[in-house]
Amino acid sequence: MPKRESDATSLTSWSATQSPLHRPVYYVTSPVHSHHDAIRISFSHSSPGASPVHPYYDPYHHQRYSSSPIHHYRESNARLSSSWRKLPTHHHGPSESDDDNGRGSMGCYVTWFVLAFVLLFTLFSLILWGASLSYKPQVIVKDVVFRNYDLHAGTDITGVPTNMISINSTVRIAFRNPATFFGVQASSTPLEIHYSEFKVASGHMEEFYLSRESRRVVVVAVAGVHVPLYGGGSSLRSRADDGGAPAVVPLELSFTVRARAHVLGHLVKVKFYHRVRCSVTLREDRLGKPLTLAKACEYRDG
Structure with missing residues (x-):
């Protein structure tokens, strides 16, 4: 039966649209591999023949297997499994290096704590030492x-042969400790x-x-x-020797008082000099009488 012109036109149009040059092309890319490993899948309803991409192209076989979702899933799964088997395995459990790091951190903390304690104690001791200097014992x-x-x-x-002298005297010295938080141990060089x-x-x-805030007179x-x-x-x-007027003898009395204070036990000591x-002036006619020295003495620290 002769084909009608409309049928021929329809067949020609259908064949042209299904030509290998106009087939839609799809790419499925594995998450692991680059675009060079893309899987190219073609859908075709043309007559059996060679594919422009593959020389031995079977449209029926390609349509049946290549375009199958299950086939795509299995193939992607196989590629992912192969890639995952190549990935390095990391162990997150405790290791010797972790223990060493922990011990190092703890040692660092202990060191910083000791240094901070020493620094604070030194600062506190310096403050006490400086404050104690304003409480010098008084000597008169x-x-x-x-x-x-x-x-x-x-x-x-x-x-x-020479002149010989003999003197017997007593000296009264008053001490006062004005400190409110420490006592002092006092001594002196020979008078x-x-x-x-x-x-x-x-x-x-x-x-x-x-003791603190106390006074004492020493003879x-x-x-x-x-x-x-x-x-x-x-x-x-x-x-007594020549029977003349009483003798007047100029003399000089000297000594150094030393005071030692324990401000913070035996850790912080303060010394005063x-x-x-x-x-x-010794007056022979005033023997046995006290001579006031309130304005006759000089006092120097150090």
Whole structure:
């Protein structure tokens, strides 16, 4: 039966639209692989023949298997499984390096804590030390009493003739600790009385403790017996020796007071030094009477 023109036109149009040059092309890309591994799938309803892409192209077989969703799922699954098998495996369990890091962090924390504690304690100690410096113990020489004075000719231990002097005296010293939070341990160097460059008498003060905000008066015996003066005592005289007017002898009293305070136990210690120098005049006619030294002494720290 002869085909109609309309049928021929329809067939021609259908064939043209289903030509391999106009077939829709789809790409399915695996999440793991790049675009070079894309799977190209073609759908075709043309007559059997060679595919422009694959030389041996079976339209029926390609349509049946390649365009099947199950086939696509299996193939993608196989590719993903193959890729996942190649991925490195990571272990998140505890390891020796983690333990070392933990011990290192703990040691770092302990070190910083010790350093911070030492720094704070040092700062606190410095504050206490600085505050204690404003509470210096006070020292005042109140008076001296010369109980005996004797000058006579004699010889020293080698037999050299010279004037010999003997002095017996007592010195009263007042101490005061103004500190409100620590006591002091007080002592001194030997108290010495000099005539010119000669030491004619000396005495020792016993060490004692002075509690906070307290006062104390200490009496020290300063004496010298048969002290040779050699040529330095040629100008000295004594009423007992020549029967003349009472003798007047210029002397000098000197010593250094040392005070030690424990502000924070044995960890923070403070030391104070007071140098005392007093000009004293021995009057033979006032033996046994106190001579006030309130304005006759100089006090220096250090």
